[in-house]
Amino acid sequence: VQLVESGGGMVQPGGSLRLSCAASGFSFSTDDMSWVRQAPGKGPEWVSSMYPGGGYTYYADSVKGRFTISRDNAKNTLYLQMNSLKPEDTALYYCAKGLVPFDSWGQRTQVTVSS
Numbered sequence: 001v002q003l004v005e006s007g008g009g010m011v012q013p014g015g016s017l018r019l020s021c022a023a024s025g026f027s028f029s030t031d032d033m034s035w036v037r038q039a040p041g042k043g044p045e046w047v048s049s050m051y052p053g054g055g056y057t058y059y060a061d062s063v064k065g066r067f068t069i070s071r072d073n074a075k076n077t078l079y080l081q082m083n084s085l086k087p088e089d090t091a092l093y094y095c096a097k098g099l100v101p102f103d104s105w106g107q108r109t110q111v112t113v114s115s
Helices: none
Strands: 002-006 009-011 017-024 033-038 044-050 057-059 067-072 077-082 091-097 109-113
Touching: 002 091, 017 033, 017 091, 017 109, 033 067, 033 077, 044 067, 044 077, 044 091, 057 067
Parallel strands: 009 109
Antiparallel strands: 002 017, 017 077, 033 044, 033 091, 044 057, 067 077, 091 109
């Protein structure tokens, strides 16, 4: 299993970023996928999950209405569109295979929201 995140960076409050996660080594199209983040000095926080068919998505209350999870099964890629970003969204973001407690984690990408 290999999960490689990209798309992180620094953005001002209110800005947007789109994270991508390229997956390989397993049957991506039939697996649940998730995003998890870890803010400085805090434990991991589940952000969002999506079922294989794409019809069911779930979000933490802290990001609901601002973040959108999606997937392209033909490209074996998971996405996280993040809008209206806040300083408290600053964290390392991980792509994860499965649902809690997650089968595998990616290498992470840093998101920093600061003016």
